[in-house]
Amino acid sequence: MKILVCITHVPDTTSKIAFTDDNTKFDKNGVQFIIGPYDDYALARAVELKEAHGGSVTVLNVGTAETEPTIRKALAIGADDAIRVDAEPLDSYSVARNIAHYAKEGAYDLILMGRESIDFNSGLVHGMVGELLNLPSFSPVMQLDIEGDTAKMSREIEGGKEFLEVKLPFVAGCQEPIAEWKIPNMRGIMTARTKPLNVVPATEETVQVSAEKFELPPEKGEVKLVDPENPAELVNLLNNEAKVL
Amino acid sequence: MSILVFAESADGSIKKSSLEAISYALEMGGDVTALALGTIDASEMEALGKNGAQKVLHVEDERLNQGHIAAYATAIAQAMDHTGANILVLAKSSLSDIVAAKVAIKNGAGIATNVSELPDTSNGFTVKRSIYTGKAFANVSLTTDKKILGIKKNVVALKEDGGQATVEKFDVTFDDADFGAQITGSEVAEGDVLLTEAEIVVSGGRGLKGPENWGMIEELAKELGAATGCSKPVSDIGWRPHHEHVGQTGVKVSPNLYIAVGISGAIQHLAGVNSSKVLVAINKDPEAPFFKAADYGIVGDAFEVVPKLIEAVKKLK
Numbered sequence: 001m002k003i004l005v006c007i008t009h010v011p012d013t014t015s016k017i018a019f020t021d022d023n024t025k026f027d028k029n030g031v032q033f034i035i036g037p038y039d040d041y042a043l044a045r046a047v048e049l050k051e052a053h054g055g056s057v058t059v060l061n062v063g064t065a066e067t068e069p070t071i072r073k074a075l076a077i078g079a080d081d082a083i084r085v086d087a088e089p090l091d092s093y094s095v096a097r098n099i100a101h102y103a104k105e106g107a108y109d110l111i112l113m114g115r116e117s118i119d120f121n122s123g124l125v126h127g128m129v130g131e132l133l134n135l136p137s138f139s140p141v142m143q144l145d146i147e148g149d150t151a152k153m154s155r156e157i158e159g160g161k162e163f164l165e166v167k168l169p170f171v172a173g174c175q176e177p178i179a180e181w182k183i184p185n186m187r188g189i190m191t192a193r194t195k196p197l198n199v200v201p202a203t204e205e206t207v208q209v210s211a212e213k214f215e216l217p218p219e220k221g222e223v224k225l226v227d228p229e230n231p232a233e234l235v236n237l238l239n240n241e242a243k244v245l
Numbered sequence: 246m247s248i249l250v251f252a253e254s255a256d257g258s259i260k261k262s263s264l265e266a267i268s269y270a271l272e273m274g275g276d277v278t279a280l281a282l283g284t285i286d287a288s289e290m291e292a293l294g295k296n297g298a299q300k301v302l303h304v305e306d307e308r309l310n311q312g313h314i315a316a317y318a319t320a321i322a323q324a325m326d327h328t329g330a331n332i333l334v335l336a337k338s339s340l341s342d343i344v345a346a347k348v349a350i351k352n353g354a355g356i357a358t359n360v361s362e363l364p365d366t367s368n369g370f371t372v373k374r375s376i377y378t379g380k381a382f383a384n385v386s387l388t389t390d391k392k393i394l395g396i397k398k399n400v401v402a403l404k405e406d407g408g409q410a411t412v413e414k415f416d417v418t419f420d421d422a423d424f425g426a427q428i429t430g431s432e433v434a435e436g437d438v439l440l441t442e443a444e445i446v447v448s449g450g451r452g453l454k455g456p457e458n459w460g461m462i463e464e465l466a467k468e469l470g471a472a473t474g475c476s477k478p479v480s481d482i483g484w485r486p487h488h489e490h491v492g493q494t495g496v497k498v499s500p501n502l503y504i505a506v507g508i509s510g511a512i513q514h515l516a517g518v519n520s521s522k523v524l525v526a527i528n529k530d531p532e533a534p535f536f537k538a539a540d541y542g543i544v545g546d547a548f549e550v551v552p553k554l555i556e557a558v559k560k561l562k
Contacts, residue, residue, distance in 0.1 A: 127346025228545025
């Protein structure tokens with residue numbers, strides 16, 4: 001089974017978000033970049049499926065050269081080879097078009113990625129890639145098992161989950177608890193250095209949506225503390241001051 | 246301007262968040278058509294009109310009572326063509342983003358999800374959307390003729406001053422692949438207020454010490470008509486089901502009121518709640534980071550504070 005896992009290169013979840021150049025650019029200063037947490041779940045499940053069924057795991061990232069340490073980490077976790085589409089990931093559409101082009105070339109049985117990136121949170125790329133390749137897509141997928149040419153999975157819905165069965169190939173946006181994150185071991189890190197990382201040119205440059213300006217949420221005022229002996233006062237404030245009850 | 250709104254339903258009822266999407270479309274100005282899929286109660290059709298839809302397209306196909314992603318996308322794309330709508334609005338749900346992504350490709354539309362305000366059309370077409378999991382906003386410009394806006398909850402107030410919508414049957418040409426995935430079953434918590442639809446959310450964290458202590462969280466939620474949520478560690482160790490996990494990698498909520506009990510307020514948790522209108526923290530540790538983000542707080546033992554809070558809420562009624 002040939003599995004493609006698309007990963008994003010995003011700021012660590014604990015990053016303080018700031019902008020520069022008159023709020024037109026993300027401030028990378030002091031920010032640590034990681035594999036997108038949802039993509040990391042997809043990757044972990046892909047490695048498990050390969051261990052169970054044989055085959056290969058290829059990771060793909062649409063990004064500039066600075067994402068290579070993140071791609072190497074994915075190789076250390078257990079992917080066999082990697083593709084970096086040399087382009088700035090500008091919007092979901094251009095990213096999806098690039099992924100679809102190389103995914104088609106590779107004729108994968110399964111295309112996995114996170115349900116969304118944690119920088120732009122659009123949650124669109126899996127659906128777009130599926131549509132571009134004429135494949136079904138599903139998200140957010142919480143469980144995924146393969147039996148022969150059929151996948152059994154569960155997808156989160158409001159207040160619970162639904163169960164699905166579908167034939168391969170397809171695209172899935174993943175989230176926990178599909179697998180546990182894998183931490184690369186020393187052997188993984190050593191072998192990752194020599195695994196193939198192919199840099200390929202972007203095939204699509206059309207951008208439909210562009211970020212013009214960023215802003216941070218307004219600063220919160222001081223918290224108003226209520227006497228723990230008198231929670232009724234909190235109810236009073238929520239009812240009469242905040243007017244949310 | 247002609248606007249199509251996807252009126253998502255569950256068990257025959259239109260979701261409240263979809264009624265908000267209609268109010269949003271109405272505020273944008275223009276003709277608002279709602280698209281309803283599957284079996285829908287007649288009274289629900291009235292609600293669509295009351296909330297501002299002039300027309301409802303109804304695809305009466307029972308297969309659509311289940312959330313078939315591909316079929317929904319096909320129906321919406323054809324309805325956009327049929328009405329000549331250049332804008333599609335849909336409310337955030339567990340399938341809205343992926344369905345919208347497919348429609349975007351089918352119809353060549355530019356798309357923005359997690360939209361948090363009405364668009365600015367003074368110079369082109371710009372919308373504000375939340376990014377970095379609620380830690381920031383981006384003003385994005387859409388340059389395509391057709392546009393899709395996925396809106397967050399609580400972006401506009403519900404309007405109920407509309408009239409009667411004309412309901413028109415709408416036939417969609419599906420192909421087999423639209424129903425290629427078999428939905429074999431589901432597990433949904435019965436009778437609970439849905440986290441993503443709730444006006445008030447009461448969440449518990451590790452400070453509650455064990456799943457057996459959730460009774461008071463549920464009782465407080467019940468008295469407030471609220472949904473219950475939890476922090477990531479709590480769902481990871483299995484005290485609560487995964488669909489209750491609120492935070493960066495869980496459900497993002499934006500209710501009017503979010504009450505966090507025994508949750509310290511890690512940045513990943515706050516990322517999932519920071520678009521709530523009012524945040525309340527109850528924690529015995531005065532240094533808990535949640536107090537920096539909260540509007541109101543009580544420094545105290547949850548096991549003493551929450552029962553008193555429940556009594557106070559009961560008295561209010």
